[in-house]
Amino acid sequence: MxxxxxxxxxxxxxxxxxxxxxxxxxxxxxxxxxxxxxxxxxxxxxxxxxxxxxxxxxxxxxxxxxxxxxxxxxxxxxxxxxxxxxxxxxxxxxxxxxVTRPEYQRPPKKILSDEEYDKLRDFIVCRDNNIKERLILGLFLFTGLSRMYIGAIVNSQFIYDRGVYKLMILQEGEVVLPLKAELQLIVHEYINSLTDDDNLKKVVPYDQNYISTYIGRLTTQILGKKHNPTTLSSTFIRKALSNGNYVWEVSKLTLESIVTIEKHVINSEDIFNRQTSILNRF
The missing domain is CATH 1.10.150.130 (Tyrosine recombinase, N-terminal domain)
Incomplete structure (x- = not known):
């Protein structure tokens, strides 16, 4: 020793x-x-x-x-x-x-193609499809939250406040997150389908190990290709970053660490230009 x-x-x-x-x-x-x-x-x-x-x-x-x-x-x-x-x-x-730093080229995060995203989004917003499937897919695609958080959500964590729905996550206290407009409409439709006895039931009625299988089955049916929850969440993060949002903001929205969000940043030149822009604002 x-x-x-x-x-x-x-x-x-x-x-x-x-x-x-x-x-x-x-x-x-x-x-x-x-x-x-x-x-x-x-x-x-x-x-x-x-x-x-x-x-x-x-x-x-x-x-x-x-x-x-x-x-x-x-x-x-x-x-x-x-x-x-x-x-x-x-x-x-x-x-x-x-000390010699080991060289490692991290593979890019797997995300949906634009065509796959549009096809999945169309399924989620279409009222003719199963509301439960639409909501679960929407939670992954439109929040970027991980399986750990989504798998633990109970119906009462959807909060209606001042005309909009929000999502309360229990994470060392309560964190209240805003929801994308498309997801708010689905949540509204879903909540109206529940009874008082459903308040404490989980949104995703499966254990965390089966959630990946469930998402894989749904994406295969809709897209003809199997995707896991991480791919859907990563797609949200990539789109959020590409629309000019800051790493810190996306980190707080998805409850992921800044280090994790930074792994989704692929354009270092764009980062440099934005840094320069920040410096020139004052």
């Missing part, structure tokens, strides 16, 4: 508190940081103090990982977070600028 393992754990805890890292993100970082100290430093370097670790140690560890470039990059990012922090605390020298 690495001699200074306890010190490393204390530093990880400090890192989390200093930067307010979410628990889910902490799991991402902590497991990979600890792998470096458990698998690499605990061998012939177990007595080596933190301030004696070199960029060569980190490079060697990453290069020997039995993973693809994507996971090697995850380890690099985790260790960079840790050693940048130890450098700020003057516990280690600056290391990460000398």
């Amino acid at each position: 690495y001699k200074f393992y306890d010190e490393v754990q204390e530093l990880i805890d400090e890192l989390q508190q200093t930067y307010g890292i979410k628990k889910s993100s902490l799991v991402f970082y902590k497991g990979r940081i600890n792998k470096f100290f458990n698998d690499y430093m605990s061998q012939e370097y177990k007595d080596k103090p933190l301030n004696a670790i070199t960029y060569y140690d980190i490079n060697t560890f990453i290069n020997k990982l039995p993973f693809g470039d994507a996971e090697k990059l995850n380890h690099y990012n985790s260790l960079k977070r840790f050693f940048d922090y130890t450098y700020l605390k003057k516990l280690t020298p600056e290391l990460m600028s000398q």
Whole structure:
């Protein structure tokens, strides 16, 4: 075992508190940081103090990982977070600028084609089709919310306020989201079809594992091609960004992290032009 393992754990805890890292993100970082100290430093370097670790140690560890470039990059990012922090605390020298960053070209997010989007939208807004199917498809295509949120919605979470419908999501408290005009019409039609006994029933009467199967079946029937919930949500995010909205706004609308939304940005030149425009407004 690495001699200074306890010190490393204390530093990880400090890192989390200093930067307010979410628990889910902490799991991402902590497991990979600890792998470096458990698998690499605990061998012939177990007595080596933190301030004696070199960029060569980190490079060697990453290069020997039995993973693809994507996971090697995850380890690099985790260790960079840790050693940048130890450098700020003057516990280690600056290391990460000398570490080779793994090259990984992230594949583009899968989204619907314009033709598929229009065809699915036509199905959703057509009153001749099944209201339940239209609503569930509409929630994915017109909100960008993930399966986790949509699968948990109960009927009473649709709120009618000042002539419009809104959606309340329970996420460490209550978050109230506006709804797209097309979706509001469908929600209105759906709510009017319910009885008082339906208020606490789930909108999607399936467990989360089956939701993907359900969406796949519906999209196959409508489009002749199977798509999963993530593709529908990603299509919403891409369209929201392409219409000039900011990453932060889309993040708050879809309840996804800014990092997740940024992965949908594909035109770096457009970002630069918008940044320049912001700077020239004042």
